[in-house]
Amino acid sequence: MGFSKYLIHWYSNNKRDLPWRQTKAPYYIWLSEIILQQTQVKQGLPYYESFTEKFPTVFDLSKADESDVLKLWQGLGYYSRARNLHATAKHIVKELKGEFPNNYKDLLKLKGVGDYTASAIASICFNEVAAVVDGNVYRVLSRYFGINTPINSSKGAKEFKALAQELIDKKKPAEFNQAIMEFGATHCTPQKPDCNTCPFNKSCIAFNKNKINELPVKIKSAKAKKKYFNFLVFISGDGKTILEKREGKGIWQNLYQFPLIETNTNVDVNTLKKLVKEHDLIKGMSFQLSLYNKDVVVHKLSHQHLYTKFWVVNVNKLLVNGISTQDIHNYAVPILIGNFIETFNF
DNA sequence: AACCCGGGGTC
DNA sequence: GACCCAGGGTT
Numbered sequence: 254m255g256f257s258k259y260l261i262h263w264y265s266n267n268k269r270d271l272p273w274r275q276t277k278a279p280y281y282i283w284l285s286e287i288i289l290q291q292t293q294v295k296q297g298l299p300y301y302e303s304f305t306e307k308f309p310t311v312f313d314l315s316k317a318d319e320s321d322v323l324k325l326w327q328g329l330g331y332y333s334r335a336r337n338l339h340a341t342a343k344h345i346v347k348e349l350k351g352e353f354p355n356n357y358k359d360l361l362k363l364k365g366v367g368d369y370t371a372s373a374i375a376s377i378c379f380n381e382v383a384a385v386v387d388g389n390v391y392r393v394l395s396r397y398f399g400i401n402t403p404i405n406s407s408k409g410a411k412e413f414k415a416l417a418q419e420l421i422d423k424k425k426p427a428e429f430n431q432a433i434m435e436f437g438a439t440h441c442t443p444q445k446p447d448c449n450t451c452p453f454n455k456s457c458i459a460f461n462k463n464k465i466n467e468l469p470v471k472i473k474s475a476k477a478k479k480k481y482f483n484f485l486v487f488i489s490g491d492g493k494t495i496l497e498k499r500e501g502k503g504i505w506q507n508l509y510q511f512p513l514i515e516t517n518t519n520v521d522v523n524t525l526k527k528l529v530k531e532h533d534l535i536k537g538m539s540f541q542l543s544l545y546n547k548d549v550v551v552h553k554l555s556h557q558h559l560y561t562k563f564w565v566v567n568v569n570k571l572l573v574n575g576i577s578t579q580d581i582h583n584y585a586v587p588i589l590i591g592n593f594i595e596t597f598n599f
Numbered sequence: 600a601a602c603c604c605g606g607g608g609t610c
Numbered sequence: 611g612a613c614c615c616a617g618g619g620t621t
Contacts, residue, residue, distance in 0.1 A: 293607080
């Protein structure tokens with residue numbers, strides 16, 4: 254049996270029982286694929302459950318406010334996925350009468366749907382012969398065929414896409430695509446793949462040349478930049494605090510946070526006191542300042558390391574409309590803020 | 600082509 | 611702390 258045929262055979266015996274494998278409805282497949290971008294099944298599963306429960310159809314999702322979608326997405330990261338998900342739901346209801354595009358080319362036009370996701374939906378829902386290339390596929394193919402081309406180069410993207418498209422079972426594209434991804438996720442894993450029990454170990458080039466740990470080849474990414482965040486946790490005499498919506502282009506767009514003072518380095522209480530004194534939310538008011546976390550909280554993102562201090566600012570009254578501290582759980586916040594809210598007793 | 604966008608995990 | 615994982619969008 255050839256590589257592709259055997260993969261499908263392996264899949265039929267080894268696939269995990271996952272909720273999105275019970276359906277071919279484009280809405281559910283689309284939803285699961287967006288959630289699973291850059292995300293492992295274990296982390297995405299509870300979000301899939303809550304989204305399908307709260308928004309059983311694309312019409313329900315299209316009617317929601319973006320803030321509710323972001324709140325449900327809270328903690329999953331890469332929040333542009335949630336904003337695009339919501340925008341695309343609106344688009345499908347308004348412009349496409351609630352019907353998803355039924356082919357790769359048209360699926361690709363949807364916001365938040367790139368080559369991988371368009372191929373996944375087209376093959377799973379509509380049996381189109383469109384090969385998926387996700388991180389699992391890169392790993393399985395680079396090892397089995399001993400390919401050294403960096404997977405995160407444009408040359409690599411073309412090369413692996415073409416190879417996958419050549420290998421895909423033309424009669425069972427959905428099964429092949431899911432089989433190769435499942436095999437990568439559960440057997441041909443990034444670290445410590447189980448080569449001894451691997452059904453392909455006779456012909457796998459990486460295994461036979463002892464190169465399992467060198468493949469796939471990846472170009473190193475730039476080192477993360479350090480940033481210094483000082484969040485002002487206002488507490489007023491009448492039990493209110495301040496949350497602000499993050500605008501603009503950077504991280505956590507449209508999520509909420511405490512008023513932020515970014516500095517070039519870690520600052521002590523006296524330095525921060527001067528900055529708070531000049532702050533628009535204080536304007537000469539008297540205040541009491543204390544550092545909540547003795548040790549700086551380091552929050553690591555792919556491209557930034559955030560050295561974070563939470564400063565409690567006690568004031569008599571707020572200069573702006575604050576929120577009652579008991580309502581703080583209604584706002585979508587980054588996990589960094591969410592963890593603080595959990596440990597701080599409002 | 601280079602860079603941005605979260606959060607979770609291992610060693 | 612250093613390193614690994616992983617799609618789409620923007621510049």
